Amino acid sequence: MAVSIPTLRVKPGCAFDRIAPGGFRILAALDAATKVLGQDLTLTAGTNDHTTGRHPLGEAYDLSVQTLTPAQIVRIVAFLRQTLGARFTVFYESPVAPSDTQLAAVSLVNKDASGPHLHLQIKKGTEYPPEGLVNA
Numbered sequence: 001m002a003v004s005i006p007t008l009r010v011k012p013g014c015a016f017d018r019i020a021p022g023g024f025r026i027l028a029a030l031d032a033a034t035k036v037l038g039q040d041l042t043l044t045a046g047t048n049d050h051t052t053g054r055h056p057l058g059e060a061y062d063l064s065v066q067t068l069t070p071a072q073i074v075r076i077v078a079f080l081r082q083t084l085g086a087r088f089t090v091f092y093e094s095p096v097a098p099s100d101t102q103l104a105a106v107s108l109v110n111k112d113a114s115g116p117h118l119h120l121q122i123k124k125g126t127e128y129p130p131e132g133l134v135n136a
Contacts, residue, residue: 006034008041011064015048018058022088022128026061026120029083036079037072044117053121059128060121065092070100073118077106080120087128093119 008031019027023046034041045062047055054060065073073092080090092098092107094116108119122128 006037006039006041008034008043010043010046013048014043015046016058017047018056019046020058020122020128022122023058023061025084025128026059026088029080030061030063030120032083033076033079037068037076039067041076042066049114055121060119062093063118063120065116065118070098070103074102074106077118080118084120087123087126087130088120089123090118090120093117 008027030041030043042064043061044064045055047058050056050060055062068076077090077092081088084090092103093110093113094107095109095111095113097109098104098107098116
């Protein structure tokens with residue numbers, strides 16, 4: 001009997017020209033999220049398809065929600081927010097407001113979004129790790 005191992009995958013063309021420390025934290029949280037949901041998740045954007053913001057810096061990623069139900073999306077957003085903490089931003093981004101009320105509560109409407117997806121990044125106006133922290 002074959003056992004399925006939930007895996008973090010990337011769509012063809014997804015690039016990682018740079019991965020900053022915060023980007024590694026996000027990737028680790030996304031890998032953990034595959035286990036929480038018990039299914040594969042697919043990254044659609046790293047440093048590709050973006051020329052501004054945190055993506056080109058290796059500090060933001062987009063995740064496909066094509067195979068997820070609204071309840072699964074809400075669950076993964078809650079898990080990622082808890083796992084990453086206050087130094088990160090996680091939301092469901094869509095060009096139109098979702099009709100599902102639970103999904104709407106974790107959404108950001110962006111008319112320029114290419115389609116519904118999860119967006120994860122270091123919180124605006126911050127850096128990760130914060131400057132001045134000394135690692136033992």
